Amino acid sequence: MIGLLASSVAAVYVVRLLLDHFQARRSISDHPGYRIFFSQSSILSNFLPAIRGITPGSNHLFRNRHKMYEYFGWDIISAVSVWPWNSVTIYLADAAAIKEVTTSRARFPKSVRFYQTLLFFGPNIIASEGDEWKKYRKISAPAFSDRNNKLVWDETAKIMTELFGTVWGDQTTISLDHCLDVTLPIALFVIGAAGFGRKSSWIDDDSIPAGHQMTFKDALHGAASSVFLNIIIPRGVMGFTERTRKVRLAFDELHKYMTDMIRDRQTSEKEERHDLFSSLLKANDEDSGGAKLTESELIGNIYMFLIAGHESTAHTLCFAFALLALYPDEQETLFQHIKSVLSDGRVPTYEDMDLLTHSVAVFYETLRMFPAVTGIPKDCAEDTTLTTTNAQGEKTTIPIPKGAGVIIDASGLHFNPRYWEDPEVFKPARFLGKWPHDAFMPFSAGARACLGRKFFETEGIAVLTMLVSRYTIEVKEEPQFAGETFEAKRDRVLAAWPGLTLSPVRVPLTFKLRGTKHT
Numbered sequence: 001m002i003g004l005l006a007s008s009v010a011a012v013y014v015v016r017l018l019l020d021h022f023q024a025r026r027s028i029s030d031h032p033g034y035r036i037f038f039s040q041s042s043i044l045s046n047f048l049p050a051i052r053g054i055t056p057g058s059n060h061l062f063r064n065r066h067k068m069y070e071y072f073g074w075d076i077i078s079a080v081s082v083w084p085w086n087s088v089t090i091y092l093a094d095a096a097a098i099k100e101v102t103t104s105r106a107r108f109p110k111s112v113r114f115y116q117t118l119l120f121f122g123p124n125i126i127a128s129e130g131d132e133w134k135k136y137r138k139i140s141a142p143a144f145s146d147r148n149n150k151l152v153w154d155e156t157a158k159i160m161t162e163l164f165g166t167v168w169g170d171q172t173t174i175s176l177d178h179c180l181d182v183t184l185p186i187a188l189f190v191i192g193a194a195g196f197g198r199k200s201s202w203i204d205d206d207s208i209p210a211g212h213q214m215t216f217k218d219a220l221h222g223a224a225s226s227v228f229l230n231i232i233i234p235r236g237v238m239g240f241t242e243r244t245r246k247v248r249l250a251f252d253e254l255h256k257y258m259t260d261m262i263r264d265r266q267t268s269e270k271e272e273r274h275d276l277f278s279s280l281l282k283a284n285d286e287d288s289g290g291a292k293l294t295e296s297e298l299i300g301n302i303y304m305f306l307i308a309g310h311e312s313t314a315h316t317l318c319f320a321f322a323l324l325a326l327y328p329d330e331q332e333t334l335f336q337h338i339k340s341v342l343s344d345g346r347v348p349t350y351e352d353m354d355l356l357t358h359s360v361a362v363f364y365e366t367l368r369m370f371p372a373v374t375g376i377p378k379d380c381a382e383d384t385t386l387t388t389t390n391a392q393g394e395k396t397t398i399p400i401p402k403g404a405g406v407i408i409d410a411s412g413l414h415f416n417p418r419y420w421e422d423p424e425v426f427k428p429a430r431f432l433g434k435w436p437h438d439a440f441m442p443f444s445a446g447a448r449a450c451l452g453r454k455f456f457e458t459e460g461i462a463v464l465t466m467l468v469s470r471y472t473i474e475v476k477e478e479p480q481f482a483g484e485t486f487e488a489k490r491d492r493v494l495a496a497w498p499g500l501t502l503s504p505v506r507v508p509l510t511f512k513l514r515g516t517k518h519t
């Protein structure tokens with residue numbers, strides 16, 4: 001009897017799922033795309049490999065680039081899934097449709113459910129929408145000022161000078177097992193100094209202040225390098241291993257430091273400071289027009305600057321160095337351009353930045369090929385339509401129902417041959433002349449565009465320019481890879497996995513001091 005009841009309930013459930021599935025397909029006029037079992041927002045679809053009819057698999061936007069649009073025939077495609085609920089997701093690799101989405105915030109608000117895991121330090125600008133987001137943006141935006149950019153440049157230059165002088169010293173060849181081992185500390189030192197107003201050094205042995213169990217630098221590094229772990233492991237089970245206990249301590253310590261810093265800056269003498277943290281506190285004090293941020297909101301937001309500010313920067317620097325190592329002709333072109341700007345071999349200043357156009361081009365080309373955020377998620381807030389074309393130039397208008405997910409597919413757009421000639425080729429010069437701005441979306445666009453774009457560009461250009469003017473970059477020779485083809489080497493060095501942002505798997509590099517003989 002119970003068996004009969006259970007199978008009847010199961011049969012009704014399956015019929016219901018199927019009816020909902022066909023209704024979901026009808027709601028988008030069955031526009032071509034994936035018909036899959038697992039919903040795109042289900043956790044499983046982030047871990048499984050591609051299985052036809054089940055899921056396009058983990059990291060599919062980066063893996064497929066524009067190929068899936070070619071396969072389905074349009075620059076907008078759909079995914080309709082069955083379980084745990086029927087859902088419709090629309091993927092966009094069409095520049096005009098993306099512009100429409102990024103400029104219609106009420107119709108296509110940010111899909112904040114993808115960012116709920118980033119709420120553990122408090123409500124913040126990245127994980128909010130509506131009036132709450134407006135309040136955070138209004139108070140945060142002034143912190144990303146020209147004075148802050150100058151601070152970013154000066155601090156980056158100091159960090160690089162110390163790296164070359166004290167850490168690498170008189171070594172003429174420096175080999176790294178993974179380039180991230182140097183780009184991650186650089187990015188953290190810069191966000192520490194220009195974000196929090198706390199300077200760190202490559203070789204300091206700070207004593208631990210009273211009331212703490214870790215230095216600020218260790219708490220920052222520990223928390224920043226384990227965000228992913230902190231998200232996927234519930235706090236209750238973090239006490240089980242030495243590694244996770246350390247991660248938990250780093251987060252607790254960072255929280256304590258931030259609380260102390262808020263108290264400290266509120267009670268100490270007011271001095272002129274241009275780091276993001278001080279500016280945020282100042283704007284919060286001065287903002288008489290709207291509600292003030294609570295302590296939890298202040299910490300949530302500044303913590304977001306740390307997360308948004310270091311990881312994507314470190315990864316992008318790493319991919320840029322990998323590409324320059326694989327394409328020495330492009331590296332030489334960059335070097336010659338830097339030499340023409342800094343003809344006397346001096347350390348570049350913030351005022352030189354606008355002249356370093358080739359360094360910008362290298363970063364843009366890196367971000368075109370390796371966008372840190374491959375899919376920018378939006379929700380569709382009302383029944384609407386989007387129009388796209390196919391390779392033959394024919395148009396189609398797709399109905400998009402309220403509640404559908406809309407993903408701006410940066411990889412699909414950046415490899416769309418309609419906008420980019422030879423999209424698979426690393427060609428920084430494409431960014432020196434006229435280029436299709438609407439088809440370049442690494443920082444998103446519109447009201448929700450990245451607030452830290454200039455912060456990143458300033459830091460990145462300073463790092464790249466200083467490093468390339470002093471060292472050549474090569475892929476590290478490793479005996480186990482002797483004799484591999486160029487294609488195999490390229491695929492190995494440029495392999496990426498989907499962490500919090502697109503992450504390099506392992507980039508082994510050798511830096512050789514220019515102007516010295518190497519055997």
Ligand code: HEM
Nearest residue numbers: 308309312313316372373442443444448450451452455456
């Ligand atoms: C390579 C470097 C970077 C890339 C590619 C990048 C990319 C992005 C993207 C795509 C978004 C939009 C995300 C979404 O809507 O879902 C975003 C938002 C944001 N980014 Fe960045 N970012 C970078 C560096 C930075 C830095 C250095 C900071 C701060 C120091 C920063 C702070 C922010 C903030 C605060 C937002 C939220 C803006 C809002 O919603 O109003 N980013 N970034």
